[in-house]
Amino acid sequence: MLFVSLFKFFFCIIIAVFMMSASVDPLVVGRVIGDVVDMFVPSVGMSVYFGSKHFTNGSDIKPSLTVNPPKVTMSGNMDHLYTLVMTDPDAPSPSEPIMREYVHWIVVDIPGGTNPNRGKEILPYMGPRPPVGIHRYILVLFQQKAPLGLVDQPPSRANFNTRFFARQLDLGLPVATVYFNAQKEPATKRR
Numbered sequence: 001m002l003f004v005s006l007f008k009f010f011f012c013i014i015i016a017v018f019m020m021s022a023s024v025d026p027l028v029v030g031r032v033i034g035d036v037v038d039m040f041v042p043s044v045g046m047s048v049y050f051g052s053k054h055f056t057n058g059s060d061i062k063p064s065l066t067v068n069p070p071k072v073t074m075s076g077n078m079d080h081l082y083t084l085v086m087t088d089p090d091a092p093s094p095s096e097p098i099m100r101e102y103v104h105w106i107v108v109d110i111p112g113g114t115n116p117n118r119g120k121e122i123l124p125y126m127g128p129r130p131p132v133g134i135h136r137y138i139l140v141l142f143q144q145k146a147p148l149g150l151v152d153q154p155p156s157r158a159n160f161n162t163r164f165f166a167r168q169l170d171l172g173l174p175v176a177t178v179y180f181n182a183q184k185e186p187a188t189k190r191r
C-alpha cells in the first residue's frame with residue numbers, strides 16, 4: 001500500500017514538473033531567472049547574432065565563434081537609453097560557481113532601436129572561455145531612467161552581480177534577456 005501511494009506521489013510530481021517546464025518561460029527553465037535576474041515582463045525585442053547566426057534562448061555556440069562581440073539589434077524607443085550587460089553565472093564551473101557572476105561586457109546609454117555600437121562601452125567585450133562544463137552566457141537589457149554618462153568599471157570581472165549593478169544605477173528590472181550556452185571545445189579544434 002505504502003509503495004503504491006509513494007509511486008503515485010512521485011508520478012504526479014514528475015507529470016507536474018514536465019507540464020511546468022513545457023509551458024514555462026525558457027529563462028525560468030534555464031534558471032536565468034533566479035540565478036541572475038528576477039522575474040520580469042519582456043517589453044523590448046532583442047536579437048543576438050554571432051556572424052550571420054541568430055541565437056535563441058538556450059542555443060549552443062562554440063567559443064571560437066564568439067571571439068568578437070555579437071551583433072545585437074533591439075527594438076525600443078529612440079527617446080530612451082538602454083544598458084546591456086553580458087554575464088556568466090557559471091564561472092569557473094557550473095557545479096561550483098564561486099566566481100558567479102563573471103561579467104563579459106557592459107555598454108550603457110544605447111539609444112532605443114539602435115545597437116550597442118551607438119552606446120558607451122563601460123567594460124570591453126571579452127568572449128566566452130568556459131574552462132569547465134556548460135556555461136550560460138546571458139545578455140540582459142535594462143531601460144535607463146536617464147543618461148548615465150560616467151559609470152565606473154567594475155573592479156573585477158569576477159564576482160560581478162547584475163542585480164546589484166542594476167540597483168546601484170537605478171535601472172529597475174530588465175526589459176529583455178537572451179541567453180546561450182557554450183563549453184570548451186576539444187583541444188584539437190583549439191588554435
Ligand SMILES: *[C@@H]1O[C@H](CO)[C@@H](O)[C@H](O)[C@H]1NC(C)=O
Pocket residue numbers: 025026027042046047048055056057176177178179
Ligand atoms: C528569450 O526568452 C525571453 C523570455 O521569455 C523572450 O522575451 C525572448 O524573446 C527570447 N529570445 C530569444 C531570441 O529566444
